[in-house]
Amino acid sequence: MDGTGILKGLAVTFKRMLDTYIDDFKRGKKRYYTEEGIRYRQSAEVKGIFTVQYPDEKLPVPEEFRFVPFLVYDEGPNGERKDRCTACGICSKVCPAQCIWIKRATNPKTGRPIPHSEEFYIDIDMCMNCGLCAEYCPFDSIKMDHDYELATYDRHRDNILNKERLLKPASYYAQIRPLNYAREEEAKRQAEEAKRKAAEARAKRMAARKKAAPPKKEDKS
Amino acid sequence: MSTDDLNSPEYKDKIPEELQGTVAITTLDRIYNWGRRNSLWPMMFGLACCAIEMICTAAARFDFARFGMEVMRSSPRQADVMIVAGTVTKKMLPQVVRLYNQMADPKYVVAMGACASGGGPFKEGYNVVSGIDKYLPVDVYIPGCPPTPQALIYGLMKLQQKVDKQSIKEVYSNAGKEIPIPVLGPDIMDPRDYEKIREYTLKKAEAEAQAATAAESAQSA
Amino acid sequence: MSEQVVATEQDLLLSRFPEVVKPDERKGYDGYIVDAKALLDFAKTLRDDLGYDYLSSVTGVDYLPEGKMEVVYHAYKTTGGAPLVFKVQVPRENPVVPSLVSIYPGADFQEREAWDLLGIKFEGHPNLKRILMWEGFHGHPLRKDWHEPYYEEEHKPYKSRWPEGKAFRAEDRNPFGKNVDYPAGFDPAKWTPDISDALIYEGLGRIDKPRDDLPTEQIIVNLGPQHPSTHGVFRMVVTLDGETIVDLEPVMGYLHRNHEKIGERNTWLMNMPFTDRLDYLSPMSNNFGYALAVEKLLGVKPPERAEYIRVIMAELTRIQNHIFAIGMFLNDMGAFFTPSLYAIEERELILDVFEAVAGSRMMVNYFRFGGVARDIPEDVMKKIHDLAFERLPRRIDELDRYLTNSEIVRARGEGVGVLPAEKAIAFSAAGPVLRASGVPYDVRRAEPYGIYDRFDFDVAVRYHGDVYDRYLIRMDEVRQSIRIIQQALKQIPEGPIMTGKPQYQHRVPPGESYGRVEGPKGELGFYVVSNGKGNPWRYHVRAPSFINLTALAEMTRGHKVADIVVILGSIDIVLGEVDR
Incomplete structure (x- = not known):
């Protein structure tokens, strides 16, 4: 009683305030508005002030961070866009909020479906940013974006994203998720390598069989 | 006249030379908005998950006191921004509308997160209001589930920009208008919709009666 | 035996x-x-x-x-x-x-x-009224033949999404443009407005006082649903005699988001991110419980490394939940926001870990049937190390020093909201509320799941059953969690993090299963019934916050009105879980 509690409490906050100044003094100008400073404020040894002054400095998001999804397209040598989506529909089937709509393209001549999406919509007013679509996409075509600055004045106009707004280049993807990108590219390269090797082996086998088989057989068939 | 015109030499030069260092000119709108923009007081009003992110935005790391918003008021009478942070349910809706009505003019509504904007992942639920904008005029929509604190601050900055562009006349043109409070019936009922509801239920009853007689006659036949 | x-x-x-x-x-x-x-x-x-x-x-x-x-x-x-x-x-x-x-x-x-x-x-139920919906709502929504206004199909995925998907908003297909539907023949003009409130007021207890006592009026006060200290949209209707609480009835459902109905439309995997939104302060525990329930049916077991990762994540969740709870509890006691600020600072550092590992600060969606979604990267592992071995123990001691012997905490906590052991058991209280009443019951010990039988930790227990003890229990549990994390970090092996191939459609054998974990709020259980199809036939959550509230009236009776928020704060509820 007799008010020592209040004094104690004030001492605690005062110490916190002092911590800030001591730290400022120790680290100098590097403490604010620098990458190093922000990293320090994210680390386990941070003391004193903790605030990240958005928008002047932004808390970096980790690689796995997910906000709304986007579609990846590869850039051709002449700048043409080749989107990776094959309209297989797995993302729309796995989406818990059912906020993905895909229209599969058809071949105008035969009417048969072709592996390409004609239209692709995501309603970000329903999206729960769970990342299941990106996790189960077998073509690395849909990924979760890092851009969280999406506030708008009119959701009816802005918040159903169509293909135009969803498509982003693979280089952007590589930039926001470098490790994932490298891993996927490596896996792709290996798959291709294996394919090539398998094809080579098959060709070799065929050649060997041809050699071994008597030429008469060919005449028969 | 737009406020930016004031910076043009045409107006600046009209200030007597000896006063140019000490006098600044502005419009009433501009100085009024400057004051309002920097003292937006949000209501302490959390509905669901997003409310936790809102608390984190108010806490040390993101600290929206830097925008003059630190005074979160528990009473709607003292607040001018309602951050609808989370899923609005039908059971809660009458209270939300009442709180809005009680806020002092000029008032703003920020729909934080997918649920408040458009129902979010819970949209299909029987007790969920799919978008608070069906009942209240929303100024800024922030997508995300939940939006990170930085996304929320971005949205609030968008709101500040909006406040900046308003004129006093515009601000008070809607003052004092109350929104009729929805009633909990067999489902939530907007008093403005009563006529429509009656028509709809009558039609439904007729259709059901017809179906019943059709089934009866089919049975007897 | x-x-x-x-x-x-x-x-x-x-x-x-x-x-x-x-x-x-x-x-x-x-x-x-x-x-x-x-x-x-x-x-x-x-x-x-x-x-x-x-x-x-x-x-x-x-x-x-x-x-x-x-x-x-x-x-x-x-x-x-x-x-x-x-x-x-x-x-x-x-x-x-x-x-x-x-x-x-x-x-x-x-x-x-x-x-x-x-x-x-x-x-024979003394008070059989609707609890989550309001009196007068049409139908009983969890019945299988009851359809919501936005009903599209019995089960997800919906056919309208692929291959002929054209984006639409469900409200555009509703005659009212809103999520509403009315029964046939209903006339709004003849509707007598909501009777729930009248029923509640009627049901509240009053006391008869002797004539010669001071004549005071007994009044009914509503706290909430918009109230800064109800931790969300929760309402309590209280009868007061002067300042003394005569009776109290909790009213909920203001955040009833139809978790179970949606869960029964979803596929098994789709429910995983929804569980995050139950108790949104401890998402990893929710994931854990649901994964356990379904894994029991599927008969899969996660690999060693995944088991360790699960434990680390679940305990980190417990720590961040408890320190947040302590901060908010101090808020309720009148130490407005400063203790919360300190608590949230530590929580932010743990959320950084979640964000780096799972991708989101709160809605982690991290567990999969038979493992976890991602491995912990090297640098994050180091951060968890720093937190568990250095920062958190230091900070918890610091909080302890500031708060535990504080005059306010002791004066407002000791002897307030007492729940004796036998009553705690009878009311099915769980977690810290049960253990503060002297019942050392912790699912991690009572029926170990995952690999909890390998760790050396104590079940925190206190014996007074009051608000102060519930606060102490949380402090104790944070310390025990740190101990578990430290052991797990030392023992964690290398290896795969997933049994079998990741898949999104699960054929779950028919049957029922009940998976339960010791969540930060108490025993969190998932009761699922499968009929062999791609969706759960029944998906029920045994929500600890919800059931702990059963004892609220008992705890508050006889105390002053200002104690209500403190007692409620000591139960530590999250409305996402109470109302689901």
């Missing part, structure tokens, strides 16, 4: 209740089917003779094809061990079951919920 015990138990039950109790012999099911007439006697035998003193979960299942309603009960012994499951089957047209409130008061809210959502009548 345990088999023997089960055998004798079964013999006893079957011999004492011939004809009316039968073992449940459906494939994949377990427990007993009890005739409705014998239910009360059966429950009494369980509680008094067999030691099943803790009724954990009560829920209903609508077996539409068989035309039956089933009420499922899970009972435990507070000394530990596996559950005893018993069921009552009643016809769907007129489902009437005797209420167990007289034997297990903890069944109170859960029976009301089953009435509200499934329309099962509990005969």
